[in-house]
Amino acid sequence: MKNNTFNAVVLAGDRGPSDPLVQAARVSAKALVTVGGRAMILRVLDVLLASPRVGQIVVVGPNEAAREECTELNALIDAGKVHWLAPEQGPSASAERGLEYFSAQNTAENANVPTLITTADHALLTQAMVEDFLLEAEHLKGADVVAAMVEKEAAEAALPGSRRTGLKFSDGIYCGCNLFAVMTSKGRRAISFWRKIEHLRKKPVKLLGAIGWRQALFFRLGRLSLPEALQHLGSKTSCRARIAHLSHPLAAADVDSAQDWKLAGRYLRENPNHGNEQAQAIS
Numbered sequence: 001m002k003n004n005t006f007n008a009v010v011l012a013g014d015r016g017p018s019d020p021l022v023q024a025a026r027v028s029a030k031a032l033v034t035v036g037g038r039a040m041i042l043r044v045l046d047v048l049l050a051s052p053r054v055g056q057i058v059v060v061g062p063n064e065a066a067r068e069e070c071t072e073l074n075a076l077i078d079a080g081k082v083h084w085l086a087p088e089q090g091p092s093a094s095a096e097r098g099l100e101y102f103s104a105q106n107t108a109e110n111a112n113v114p115t116l117i118t119t120a121d122h123a124l125l126t127q128a129m130v131e132d133f134l135l136e137a138e139h140l141k142g143a144d145v146v147a148a149m150v151e152k153e154a155a156e157a158a159l160p161g162s163r164r165t166g167l168k169f170s171d172g173i174y175c176g177c178n179l180f181a182v183m184t185s186k187g188r189r190a191i192s193f194w195r196k197i198e199h200l201r202k203k204p205v206k207l208l209g210a211i212g213w214r215q216a217l218f219f220r221l222g223r224l225s226l227p228e229a230l231q232h233l234g235s236k237t238s239c240r241a242r243i244a245h246l247s248h249p250l251a252a253a254d255v256d257s258a259q260d261w262k263l264a265g266r267y268l269r270e271n272p273n274h275g276n277e278q279a280q281a282i283s
Helices: 020-025 040-050 071-078 091-105 127-139 152-158 185-199 204-211 213-220 226-237 258-270 276-282
Strands: 006-011 054-060 083-085 115-119 145-151 167-169 172-182 241-245
Touching (some): 006 040, 020 258, 040 054, 040 071, 040 115, 040 127, 083 091, 115 127, 127 145, 145 152, 145 185, 172 185, 213 226
Parallel strands (some): 006 115
Antiparallel strands (some): 145 172
């Protein structure tokens, strides 16, 4: 039985028909790319719907025309198991839209429920990853927003041939896992800051100014530690950001390119029980 301790937002927007992954997979939207015989967005929803800790689920994207091509996704929406919203321009704006959906309900039942944010391209997501992350997020007392990370070396070793983007800090190199938890209303400030940074990505001078010149330089030189980065983010957003270090290296394996797609498909062929044993251990 679900205890509904978290709502969930699934970001399912994409870069449009020119995306090399979409073209390689011959689909109309990234979320509909098939991995292991199943559209990625359905793989993610399978996990969230099975989680006893996740209540309401909102999918932001794909666009309506692409969504209508996925019969099973439409069935989940029609049955009220998933709510759909059209995507915004960029993931941060879509995340804000999903959070706003829950805020607008303004019910006593939903007022203080934290929100899990993940992505539709998290094709190797398992229930164990979700449960462990949400449990860790709850244990980080005082946190307003929590992000999951794993060590880059472990992430690449878990999926041979993959090349993950690593964040190099003075105390280690880490990969993000596309798993975030907005624990309080203050945590939404971090999402707003993300949107600001996203809008400045083509304006390097303003981007550095928004991040902070000193911190950007120290990060570039490998002299900024992860705790220092979190402290700086907190000072910029007036909220407390924390990291959940997961013991699941495949949590960092999103499918963002044709190469990722091939590797994820190969992994599932070689590991047909991926996720099953962990889910049974939890249940």
